[in-house]
């Protein structure tokens with residue numbers, strides 16, 4: 434194996450390093466010691482157990498808060514590139530997410546980074562203007578707030594001239610474990626897999642693979658200036674239900690939840706997510722075409738299929 438001295442390695446500063454997307458990128462960098470890159474993990478708390486685990490595995494850990502521009506500038510200083518992700522579900526505020534995108538782009542510009550991957554999503558208002566009543570307008574000026582603010586945030590990077598790859602991410606299969614998106618027991622005690630996708634395909638991915646794809650992008654400067662969408666598979670609700678049934682050895686039929694019913698479920702973010710599923714359903718050809726499984730596998734040869742992900746994780750899916 435070719436040995437690259439630490440001092441010659443290109444540093445990648447990684448936001449969300451203790452989380453799903455950033456964590457996958459840190460592990461991808463550390464698993465490739467001859468790849469020429471070093472991982473700089475960014476966290477708000479360098480003393481947390483997760484930060485310690487990152488340090489023990491070989492990452493340099495530094496403190497910054499995405500809401501504190503000066504801390505971001507310090508954290509990006511001297512790096513070759515950065516992985517920029519924001520944290521919508523911590524605050525449910527599109528305005529705050531936009532400000533975070535601005536902070537990240539300005540810090541990347543100040544540090545003269547050579548390659549930034551911005552974890553983004555579609556601004557759905559380009560397809561569903563606010564005047565389109567197929568879904569409600571939320572918070573006065575959004576259709577899918579957690580998508581729209583990420584997509585709107587793209588311009589901070591392009592306008593600042595930051596060499597950026599726009600990474601269109603996809604629904605995590607891990608949501609079936611930790612986001613309450615998995616099978617549910619009906620009043621009759623029987624399991625169903627409820628999802629508002631009708632008979633359309635949902636591009637989706639193992640969260641761990643997002644960072645691995647980002648690593649493939651950061652290794653290849655020809656991705657600068659491009660938009661890349663990723664997915665581990667495009668599956669219908671029925672196909673996911675069949676795969677879960679097989680992996681868990683219990684019959685779990687798919688229930689295509691009507692969009693209005695989902696929006697009315699009342700949990701925080703239900704309307705945002707209901708509109709999100711309707712957007713993915715109504716613009717399915719465009720949404721799927723923007724997330725090539727083949728290109729994702731080229732970027733990340735370890736890309737998991739849903740079946741592979743299930744064989745490692747199905748037992749962690751709560752069946753409640």
Ligand SMILES: NC(=O)c1ccc[n+]([C@@H]2O[C@H](COP(=O)([O-])OP(=O)(O)OC[C@H]3O[C@@H](n4cnc5c(N)ncnc54)[C@H](OP(=O)(O)O)[C@@H]3O)[C@@H](O)[C@H]2O)c1
Pocket residue numbers: 448449450451452453454455475476477478481483497498499500518519520521522523579602603604605608612
């Ligand atoms: N769930 C999905 O299916 C899905 C799909 C596509 C996109 N997304 C998007 O993914 C984003 C979240 O990414 P993720 O899932 O990787 O997050 P995550 O697993 O929840 O982890 C986020 C990490 O970011 C750090 N963090 C939180 N607030 C921070 C702040 N103010 N400053 C600096 N660091 C902060 C936290 O680390 P410390 O506590 O160590 O600081 C946390 O461990 C959301 O915006 C969501 O919309 C989600």
